Amino acid sequence: MHANSGAERRAVISLLVENEAGVLARVIGLFSGRGYNIDSLTVAAVDESRSLSRINIVTTGTEMIIGQIKSQLDRLVPIHKVADLSAAGPHLARELALIKVLGAGDKRNEALRLADAFRARVIDATTESFVFELTGNTDKIDAFLALMRPLGLAEVSRTGIAAIGRGTAVMA
Amino acid sequence: MTHLAPATAKPDRPQSGAEILLRALVDQGVDVIFGYPGGAVLPIYDALFQQSAIRHILVRHEQAAVHAAEGYARSTGRVGVVLVTSGPGATNAVTGLVDALMDSIPIVCLTGQVPTHLIGNDAFQEADTVGITRPATKHNYLVKHPDDLARIVHEAFYVARAGRPGPVVIDLPKDIVIAPAPYAAPAVTPHRSYRPNLHPAAAEIETAIALLKSARRPVIYFGGGIINAGAAAQLADFVRLTGFPCTGTLMGLGAFPADDPQWLGMLGMHGTLEANLAMHGCDVMLNIGARFDDRVTGRVADFSPGSRKIHIDIDPSNINKNIAVDLPIVADAKLALAALIAAWRADPRPGPAAARRAWWQQIAAWRARDCLAYRQSMEKGAVIKPQHAIRQLHAATLATGRDTFITTEVGQHQMWAAQHFGFTRPNRWLTSGGLGTMGYGLPAAAGVQVAHPEALVIDIAGEASILMNIQELSTLAQYRLPVKLFILNNRYMGMVRQWQELLHGSRYSHSYSEALPDFVRLAEAFQATGLIAESIDQLDDVIATMLATPGPVIADIRVDPTENCYPMIPSGAPHNEMLLGPDQPASSPFVSDEGMALV
Ligand SMILES: Cc1ncc(C[n+]2csc(CCOP(=O)(O)OP(=O)(O)O)c2C)c(N)n1
Numbered sequence: 001m002h003a004n005s006g007a008e009r010r011a012v013i014s015l016l017v018e019n020e021a022g023v024l025a026r027v028i029g030l031f032s033g034r035g036y037n038i039d040s041l042t043v044a045a046v047d048e049s050r051s052l053s054r055i056n057i058v059t060t061g062t063e064m065i066i067g068q069i070k071s072q073l074d075r076l077v078p079i080h081k082v083a084d085l086s087a088a089g090p091h092l093a094r095e096l097a098l099i100k101v102l103g104a105g106d107k108r109n110e111a112l113r114l115a116d117a118f119r120a121r122v123i124d125a126t127t128e129s130f131v132f133e134l135t136g137n138t139d140k141i142d143a144f145l146a147l148m149r150p151l152g153l154a155e156v157s158r159t160g161i162a163a164i165g166r167g168t169a170v171m172a
Numbered sequence: 173m174t175h176l177a178p179a180t181a182k183p184d185r186p187q188s189g190a191e192i193l194l195r196a197l198v199d200q201g202v203d204v205i206f207g208y209p210g211g212a213v214l215p216i217y218d219a220l221f222q223q224s225a226i227r228h229i230l231v232r233h234e235q236a237a238v239h240a241a242e243g244y245a246r247s248t249g250r251v252g253v254v255l256v257t258s259g260p261g262a263t264n265a266v267t268g269l270v271d272a273l274m275d276s277i278p279i280v281c282l283t284g285q286v287p288t289h290l291i292g293n294d295a296f297q298e299a300d301t302v303g304i305t306r307p308a309t310k311h312n313y314l315v316k317h318p319d320d321l322a323r324i325v326h327e328a329f330y331v332a333r334a335g336r337p338g339p340v341v342i343d344l345p346k347d348i349v350i351a352p353a354p355y356a357a358p359a360v361t362p363h364r365s366y367r368p369n370l371h372p373a374a375a376e377i378e379t380a381i382a383l384l385k386s387a388r389r390p391v392i393y394f395g396g397g398i399i400n401a402g403a404a405a406q407l408a409d410f411v412r413l414t415g416f417p418c419t420g421t422l423m424g425l426g427a428f429p430a431d432d433p434q435w436l437g438m439l440g441m442h443g444t445l446e447a448n449l450a451m452h453g454c455d456v457m458l459n460i461g462a463r464f465d466d467r468v469t470g471r472v473a474d475f476s477p478g479s480r481k482i483h484i485d486i487d488p489s490n491i492n493k494n495i496a497v498d499l500p501i502v503a504d505a506k507l508a509l510a511a512l513i514a515a516w517r518a519d520p521r522p523g524p525a526a527a528r529r530a531w532w533q534q535i536a537a538w539r540a541r542d543c544l545a546y547r548q549s550m551e552k553g554a555v556i557k558p559q560h561a562i563r564q565l566h567a568a569t570l571a572t573g574r575d576t577f578i579t580t581e582v583g584q585h586q587m588w589a590a591q592h593f594g595f596t597r598p599n600r601w602l603t604s605g606g607l608g609t610m611g612y613g614l615p616a617a618a619g620v621q622v623a624h625p626e627a628l629v630i631d632i633a634g635e636a637s638i639l640m641n642i643q644e645l646s647t648l649a650q651y652r653l654p655v656k657l658f659i660l661n662n663r664y665m666g667m668v669r670q671w672q673e674l675l676h677g678s679r680y681s682h683s684y685s686e687a688l689p690d691f692v693r694l695a696e697a698f699q700a701t702g703l704i705a706e707s708i709d710q711l712d713d714v715i716a717t718m719l720a721t722p723g724p725v726i727a728d729i730r731v732d733p734t735e736n737c738y739p740m741i742p743s744g745a746p747h748n749e750m751l752l753g754p755d756q757p758a759s760s761p762f763v764s765d766e767g768m769a770l771v
Contacts, residue, residue: 018365021314026306033307064492071489077311077331080365 006062010039012085012093012163013059013070014171018078019051026076027055036061036069040095040138040160052080056093056163058138083171085163093163097141098123099132103152111151118144129154137161186352189321190219193282193344195355196325198225202253204244204622205229206237210257211297212284215349229622229651232643234261236615238268238339239641242277243619246602247577249402251332252619254281259297262304262343267609269308269339274606275423276400278337280328281309287347288316301343310338315345318353326358335368336487337400368486372503372511379499380458380482381515387456388527389534390416393439396423396605397461397486397505404428404598406509407460413516415528417535419447421462423605426595436535437544440468441741442587445543445750446535448739451476452747453534460484461505464495465606474746484508543739543752544591554708558585558660558731561711562592562632565658568715574628576600577620579613581637584666584737589632611640614657618644621653628656628719635661635728636685645698648724656718657726659691662733670736674751695726704728744769 017023024043031038039058046054059069066084074082085091099120101111104127115122115132118140124131134144138161145156165171187195193216197205204227209217220228231237234256241252252272256265262283272279283305286295302314311331313324321344328340384390392414398407404427411418411434418428419436428435437444439451451457457479462468464483469475472494481497483490484505491500501508548560569576578593579602580586586603595601602620604612613631621629631638638659648655668683692702701721705714711729718725740751 022302022306022312025303029307064496067492068489071487071491075335075368075487075489077366 006064008060008062009066010058010060010086011066011069012091012161013057013073014083014085014163015055015057015073015079016046016081016171017053017055018080019045019053020078023053023078024055026078027057027073030072030076031059031069034068034072036065040158042160042162056161058161081171083165085165088165088169090166091163092166093137093161094135095138095141095161096159097134097145098157099134099145099148099153100155101130101132101148101152102128102154104128107151111148114144114147114151120144187355188215188219189318189344189349189351189353190215192318192322192353192355193325193349194219194223194226196322197253199358200326200329201250202226205253205255206231206240206244206619207255208232208234208237208257208261210259210261210284212258212286212346213255213261213282213344213349215346216255216282216284216344228255229618230647231615231618232646233641234264235267235611236618236641236644236647238265238272238279238281239609239612239615240619240622240647241279241281242268242272242275242612243579243602243616244623245277245279245619246399246616247599247620248623249599251278251280251329254279256281256283257297258284258286258301259299262299262301266304266308267607269305269341271604271607271609271612272339273308273310275604276337276396277339278332279339280325280332281339281341283341283343285314285343285345288345289347291345301341305341308339309341312341312343314343315348318348318351321348321353322356323359326356327363330363331366334363334366336397336490369502370486370504370507372484372501372508374511376499376501377508377511377515380501380512381519383456383480383482383499384414384416384458384516385519385521385523387416387454388524389453389455389531390414390458390528391436391450391454391456392416392418392458392460393420393451393462394418394424394427394460395421395462398424398427399598401461401486401505402598403461403506403509406506406513408432410509410513410516413513416458417450417532419443419450421465421468421605422590422603424462425590426601427598429596430594431596438590440465441470441743442591442737442739443468443741444591445541445739445752446538448741448747448750449538450535454479457481458484459497460509461486463490464493466494469494470741471744471746476747541752546735548708550708552707552709555732556705556708556711556729558588558662558729558735559592560708561658561660561729561731562588564711565630565632565715566593568712568719569628569630572628572719575624575626576628576630577602577617577624579603579617579620579629579631581613581631581633581640582608582610582667583634583637584662584670584735585632585634585660587667587737588660593632610634610637614638614641614644614655615647617655617657618647618651618653621655622651629654630656630658633657633659634666635659635663635688635691636665639689642694645694645700645724649699652723654721654723654725656724658718659726659728660731661688661691661728662731662735663688664733666733666735667737673736674740674742691726691728695724698724700724700726702726702728704730706730
């Protein structure tokens, strides 16, 4: 068996990293240099006192490739912890999307009705446009965008996911 | 990080960053730096001038500084240190850094940088060194504040040697090395985030022993990790204890004595028939400190199809990268071998003795094919076969009784050296394995000779490779480094020519070594001795003279320009489809298009 055989899966990988210049470049360089996929990536400081940041990466690959990604990340010097949330058990993942829909008449009403059903908030409106704010997992946002497409979907801005494990277990 | 008492006392006046840097180096046990000056590092050179604890070896090109430091590191087991200026100094060093990264050589490379306030301004001799060297190093640092300087230097040495060793760059803006800086002794606390696992788990060792005890057709395969871990003695103990056949990678040569009956020779693309067929046919494989590199595995889908595989590696990312293994053990090779030895001794199970005898008989039959054979005519005037030249060189060095270090360039000569020079001790064989850097051998030899002034240091070279860092003859002259350059001069980039012959219809596109220098006169121009052997009757005399000459020597050994390096597993072929020699069809039917695309 070799690295490219086997079924692909989606993995949500969270990293605790030293909050210092160049860490993000190292992580991204690792993905591009070794040809791994990044579906989304988020980063922000999470622990000022220990100067740690958290990076959440969504990637896809065979089990062997995902194993490689994790061990390649783990050997980067400023990385404290690598967790594969999707393998570790139940976890929560949320992203935020800002979605601009243009249109008038029935389509506009339909967009508003669907937004309500998805609990998307209207954060800006003109007579020909809405900007919706929607939070949820990736599937929910994808589903909402699919519905908006025929209704005048014009622009999307997504954050990529923030993820965390369920229950009492803590990544530290 | 181990605690070292500060070797330098704190003077009463505040010390500059440059002085603090040198003090930290001394506390890390550094005695030699390989470097080349320039504007951004002038304060460091000034500080070097005013001390005597650290010796500076001036190379003639920054790439050579890194290779020399690699030679120093690999032959001593210590960290090699490099100092280069900003911009072109740093970019010239990049090839050496990647070389050290691929071959896991611990290096600390100090690069000058423009002053902090000019960074990002396209200042004179500014390059984004941390950006450029990020994928070329194990880790790198830009020192932005004098308070961080000493700590970063100590940390860099820890990172360079901890776990799987590698090169580390410290980028030093000029203002940082000029301004006063505080000193900090090496830390005694563990590193915040980088703490590689060294100890094998007891359960893993137990499972490994159970597999190994039951093996009917076992093979032990090791790599450069044994040398980095200083585990050659443990490896030999374990191999002898088990009675198993053993083979090693290019990087591992010398970790197990080549004159031992359990040694099958090197494996891989130009490995021996017996080593590769044993790998292919084994039922249990123990890999210690090797990484299933593509030169070793051939076509991965057909690699050792019937075996259960145990893989011991300090670097978890080496595990299941190319080949899926049954039992991964992330640990230091020395500790793992010590645990295996103890567990093997404690386990009374005898194992399938008859099956193992049959396995050894099979191996003996493969050995009897004598896959490394070549035909050397001994008639006066006969052309020298390169393999023979290496065998004669080996015999002559043995006869001297001197501690002998061999470096190489890259090409056929490198593979012939690996096949025909019998290495019996670790750290005596230095070659660019992972990156395959032509131009490695001469500067690496210089670094070895600096570390071992009394030793016999020989670069087995090709006439094309040697020109890539030929300027280092000047370094040899300056420091009276008696390195011997043994050039197997076939007037071709032989390895390129061989691939063109086998895979590209003998269209020798740009692989002829045109307009070569007269190596004898070149030697003389650099105050070295030049020798030439044009036919077999001159070979032994030239070798004898070379070894008896106290200073540096270039020996131009004119060898058969058409000789090819066999055995050979064409790219993309499995281990049991080896080319044994020229008598097999040149355009072998089993070189697939996919194989052609591989290098
Ligand atoms: C820096 C670099 N450039 C190109 C190559 C590709 N290459 C591999 S072997 C080789 C020919 C080497 O010729 P020579 O040094 O004469 O050795 P020979 O194969 O003839 O023994 C070349 C060009 C390389 N390995 N390194």
